[in-house]
Amino acid sequence: MVNGIRFENVEKIFYTPSGEEVHALNGVDLEIEEGDFVCFIGPSGCGKSTLLRILAGLDTPTKGSVYLGGDLVTKPGHDRGLVFQDPNLFPWLNIRDNVAFALKTRHIYKENKAAVGEMIDMVGLTGFEKSYPHQLSGGMCQRAAIARALVGKPKALLLDEPLGALDAFTRMNMQDELLRIHKKEKMTMVMVTHDVDEAVYLANKIVVMSARPAKIEEIINVTLSYPRDRNNSEFISYRSRILKVLDFAGKEKEPEYNI
Ligand SMILES: Nc1ncnc2c1ncn2[C@@H]1O[C@H](COP(=O)(O)OP(=O)(O)OP(=O)(O)O)[C@@H](O)[C@H]1O
């Protein structure tokens, strides 16, 4: 558990501009082992991104603590790489410079120059180093964002719906890319997704969260070997189990509002 992650009784209360409380997280306790591929799944607005942002050090918990490798998380750090739904590349920099950007600002570019090419190669963008973001497809930009997050060799890669904006085929290809990177780099990956199949395809641990204030409803350890077959009966039974926990199995939901 050298570089493992621990959430201890994490609670988060936000305040709206009118001063009302929004209770986002309630008593979240979770252990993530080094090398785990963890997916957070749960209803929209339940607090998944908040939990990931607290781990990233972009937000602070109202109560409780988060540890990475035994160290209390208090602020963002190079030990965590971040990838969001929007690749957020700098449009005025080419792909190589985008990937190298953080190394340059940290003044560690010279000694890590080779890593830039390696990461670009690992995400399959060799030949596009000199291209600008607007010259690449959405999936290619997201690969560049992943290379940028990995180049500083973080202990953990945190991903918030990184494939959410991609078409179905690109998304499935990118899922394989993530598994390949996970296998090669052996790093901890923590990913928020809305997609039940994606979670079962990728994760060895799925954290199913309840509606707000989010708490952990169930932790499902997926013991299927990789590569996983989406049509395999065990795969389908994991999917059914998650849908059941999320209360979507075999029933029509009442609309939340009437038009
Ligand atoms: N800065 C903020 N100020 C006030 N409320 C916030 C803030 N950030 C998040 N919230 C609220 O906290 C709750 C959880 O938000 P969060 O973004 O974590 O949800 P989520 O599970 O990631 O949702 P989605 O699946 O739609 O991305 C929401 O009700 C949201 O409105």
Ligand SMILES: [Mg+2]
């Ligand atoms: Mg979110």
